[in-house]
Amino acid sequence: MLTIEGLNTHYGASHVLQGVDLVVPPGRICALLGRNGVGKSTTLRSVMGLVRPTAGRIVLDGTDIAGWQPHLIARAGVAYVPEGRLIFPDLTVIENIQVAQRTPAQAWPIPRLLELFPSLRERSRNKGAHLSGGEQQMLAIARALVSDPKVLLLDEPSQGLAPLVVRELARVIQILCDSGVTILLVEQNMKLAEAVAHELHIMVKGRMVYGASPEKFRAEEAEIRSRYLTV
């Protein structure tokens, strides 16, 4: 579905992604882990076209989309939920979803979204600013779904959320996967990553250094964690 090959991205003179290779198979959830500042968000931003890669390929369903404009990448079937959610505080839940909807959604019309996110249904007339962190995260995901994505990029969706809300998030991610959405999930919350992901991948200094199934990861977790994840 999504194949990243030899991806390099710079911010000015700073060489952040130094040859990222990652395959996200169709219908799967791949978690991307790594310490702060290794380039996880930059990987998602490069895929979405928000920062222009300097080398490498990003192949979506056989087409290299590296360097395309973000709106064309969105049209090709990629959606992105940024770190920090970035919802509109003065718009209601429904309005936040509507502004993202260019053409009527096929797979995820608003009634289906409200079914998927019961907490949003209850608060559909509330303004973004009056939502809890969890509700804001659900809204950010709902907003990404109106473009009917084939691939969903999630950047640390569990950040700042209570354990109960993280469990709700896991439920939603699983439903999306069951509905055929392929997911690349950047996470620091190992519990969430291990609970939902089919594959766990670890990044160090702009390169992938490890990839495994959750079962294999669990078997070697202590060593892998201290080598690549804990500070």
Ligand SMILES: Nc1ncnc2c1ncn2[C@@H]1O[C@H](COP(=O)(O)OP(=O)(O)OP(=O)(O)O)[C@@H](O)[C@H]1O
């Ligand atoms: N817009 C930018 N301009 C210059 N440098 C940047 C920019 N955004 C990120 N960086 C730098 O690029 C490196 C990778 O950042 P990135 O945000 O991709 O890391 P990350 O793995 O997502 O980290 P975190 O876990 O903190 O979210 C860091 O050293 C960061 O300081």
Ligand SMILES: [Mg+2]
């Ligand atoms: Mg980040």
